[in-house]
Amino acid sequence: MSALWRINLLVTLFFVLVGTASLALLLRQAGQDVRRELVAAEAVVEYLREAALRDPSALQPHLTSNLRHVKVNRPDQPTAEPTPGPLQRWLADWLYPMAETDGQTLRLADGSRVRISVDPRDEVDEIRDSLKQLLALFGIALGLSLLAIRWAVRCGLRVLDELLGALQQVSRGDLQARLPLHSTAESRHLAGHFNQMASSLGRVKAENAELTRALLALQERERRQLAQALHDDLGQYLAGIRAQLFLLRSVTGQLPVVNRTALALESNCQHLQDGFRALVRDLYPVMLERLELAEAIRLLGQQWQQTHGIACHMQLAEDLPPISGEAKAHLYRLLQEALTNVVRHAEASEVRVRLRAGGRRLRLVVRDDGRGAERLDGGGIGLRSMRERARCLGGELRLLTRPGAGLVLSLSLPVEGLGS
Known part of the structure; x- marks a missing residue:
């Protein structure tokens, strides 16, 4: 009743x-x-x-x-x-x-x-x-x-209906909802408090988004600095050690002990150099500063396929719009996190990555043939990181899954917000 x-x-x-x-x-x-x-x-x-x-x-x-x-x-x-x-x-x-x-x-x-x-x-x-x-x-x-x-x-019920509708808008993430001011003092008081609350939530959301964007940018800067330091300093030292070992091997090839020692030093240095290269690649993709986005993604897929043994098929458009360095880093990291989730959770044998532009939007789709899931919960840090990166780019991230049918990650971004 x-x-x-x-x-x-x-x-x-x-x-x-x-x-x-x-x-x-x-x-x-x-x-x-x-x-x-x-x-x-x-x-x-x-x-x-x-x-x-x-x-x-x-x-x-x-x-x-x-x-x-x-x-x-x-x-x-x-x-x-x-x-x-x-x-x-x-x-x-x-x-x-x-x-x-x-x-x-x-x-x-x-x-x-x-x-x-x-x-x-x-x-x-x-x-x-x-x-x-x-x-x-x-x-x-x-x-x-x-x-x-x-x-x-x-x-009074009309005011309550308006309040319920505005609360539903807020629950959907629309913080622009506002209540109109009516003639009665109580309804004006209620509308004033709700509008103030919605404004405060919108302001806090904007501040959080700005803070998140700043934290991600700071994280990328720190990774870049660390990667450059590892690449420019330790990498050069390792390359010099390896060159000296080659020289030592060439002049002491007649001594078996020295030769074995040189071979061991050379092998250790090779493994150390490979580990540092992988570390540099994980900390910050240096190739983003030298390659276009499509080439950097293609190289990431090849390295990922070689490392994990999972087939990775790329369909990358060549006529992509100009993209700023920060947007390139977000897209690269998002794809990197998606591929990492495939290795950790999907149990897939094949992954397909498609990147294309059309209708003033840039679309990235990652599809695997893994086990899928009944439903998607809130997700862990990786999924939250991908969603936050998509939000920073002004895009929409969608996940579709079904048991035994794998998972589809779809990212749609407006082209206007990706330029330099």
Whole structure:
């Protein structure tokens, strides 16, 4: 049951209770008043009976027709009287139960017969009219009250409906939702607080996005600096050591021990150099500064396929729009994280990567043939990182999966926000 119907029901019950109490008080007071008047009318009836017995002419019609609460009936001259209804009979029994219905029949000196009795019909009619007026008044008051309540509640429910709609917008991430200002002070107060809350949430969201963007940019700068340091310093030292070992091997090839030592040093340096190259590649893809995005992604797929033994098929468009260094880094890292998730969770044997531009948008799709999943929960750090990178680029990241059908990652980005 809605709030409006509950309020209407409560108000109706209240009016019924008040009306019932008022009717009971009215009947109680009317009963007392009518009994006092009809007791006095009984004295008049006794007087008329005595007068009629002494002088029949005392009951002339022009003398008795205007008497209140007294009925003079001549059986020899029957008259048509209206039949009282159930309400009138009940009121008569309630107001004056001791009243005689027809009275005692008197035989007068002139041979005629007459019945003189107390008649409560006038009082019954008055009380009946008062009851009808009271019921009509309560009905009108109830109707006006229900209309006023309906109008007031409708206004309040309209505000609640607007609030519910705005809250649903906020729950969907639309923090631009605002409530209009109404005429009532309470609704203005509510709308003001909600609008202030939505503005604060929007401001906090923007600040968090800016902070996240700054943190990601700082992380990329730190990785770049570390990668450059490893590449320029330690990498050069390792290359020099390896060159010296080649020289040592060339001049001491006749000594077996020295030759074996040189071979071991050369192998260790090779492994160390390969490890540093992988570390540099993971920390920061140096090739992004020298290659276009499509070439860098193709090289990433080849290295990933060689490392993990999973087939990686690339479909990369050559006519990509100009992309800034920061956007390239985000796209590269997002794809790198997607491929890492394939290795960790998908149990796939094949991955397809497609990158193309069209309709003023750039689209990246990564599809694997792994085990898939029933549903996607919030995800771990990797998935959250990909979503945050997509949001920083102003794009939309979608994940589709089905048990046994693998997982599809789809990223759609506006071209306008990717330029240098």
